Amino acid sequence: xxxxxxxxxxxxxxxxxxxxxxxxxxxxxxxxxxxxxxxxxxxxxxxxxxxxxxxxxxxxxxxxxxxxxxxxxxxxxxxxxxxxxxxxxxxxxxxxxxxxxxxxxxxxxxxxxxxxxxxxxxxxxxxxxxxxxxxxxxxxxxxxxxxxxxxxxxxxxxxxxxxxxxxxxxxx
Numbered sequence: 001x002x003x004x005x006x007x008x009x010x011x012x013x014x015x016x017x018x019x020x021x022x023x024x025x026x027x028x029x030x031x032x033x034x035x036x037x038x039x040x041x042x043x044x045x046x047x048x049x050x051x052x053x054x055x056x057x058x059x060x061x062x063x064x065x066x067x068x069x070x071x072x073x074x075x076x077x078x079x080x081x082x083x084x085x086x087x088x089x090x091x092x093x094x095x096x097x098x099x100x101x102x103x104x105x106x107x108x109x110x111x112x113x114x115x116x117x118x119x120x121x122x123x124x125x126x127x128x129x130x131x132x133x134x135x136x137x138x139x140x141x142x143x144x145x146x147x148x149x150x151x152x153x154x155x156x157x158x159x160x161x162x163x164x165x166x167x168x169x170x171x172x
Contacts (some may be wrong), residue, residue, distance in 0.1 A: 011138045012113035014121075019105045022049070024096055026152060034094040035063040038158040043084065048152050049097040050089035051080060052145070053104060060141045061108040064115075066124065067134050073124040075132060112138065 006014070026034065026045055034045040043051065056062075059076050066073050089097060120135035161168065 004136060005139055008112050008115040008138065011142060012109040014142050015105060015109045015112060015145070018142075018149065019102055020100050021149055021162065022052075022152075023102065025149075025156075026094060027098055029094060029156065031094060033159050034157065036155065036159055043151070044090055045152050045155050046089040046092060046094055046097055047087075048083050048148050048155075049094070049101055050087045051084060051099070052090075052148055053101050054078070054083050054087070055144060056101065056108055060137055060144075061104070061111055063124075063132070064106070064111065064134050064137055067122045067132075067137075068119060070124070075124050075126040077126070115159055121140045129137045 026049065029045060030077075037044050058076075059082065063075055066075065115138075120138070121133055123131055123133035123136075126132045
């Protein structure tokens with residue numbers, strides 16, 4: 001039996017919680033770790049935060065606003081890696097990136113908390129995935145946040161791994 005999807009107030013609370021986690025965990029990182037790339041072509045923590053900013057604007061809150069304003073709109077795609085390169089987040093202070101995301105997230109959580117049941121069925125068409133509804137995006141947003149929180153935490157783990165010496169064997 002399928003679980004009942006998270007309701008807008010629950011999603012709003014989880015969006016706020018993700019921001020609290022990001023602020024607490026990533027806000028404590030030294031800049032050199034936040035700008036460190038675990039491998040060529042992989043994002044540093046600052047680029048992960050930049051991606052979350054753009055995903056908020058373009059992929060989640062942005063699309064929800066479009067779906068609420070228009071009837072069956074054609075949604076746009078965006079090249080995440082190209083946007084990341086153009087943003088140049090590795091050169092920006094991490095605190096500024098977190099502040100930018102936090103401001104967007106406050107507005108997004110307010111938007112989500114105010115959604116009514118009828119809003120969840122409003123939809124449009126995405127050229128890559130097909131039909132998308134507001135309710136679908138809410139669930140994906142929670143998944144997406146946690147995916148990138150895990151990614152950022154994995155970067156931190158990879159950064160400290162070489163300095164662990166024999167204690168690496170505890171993680172074997």
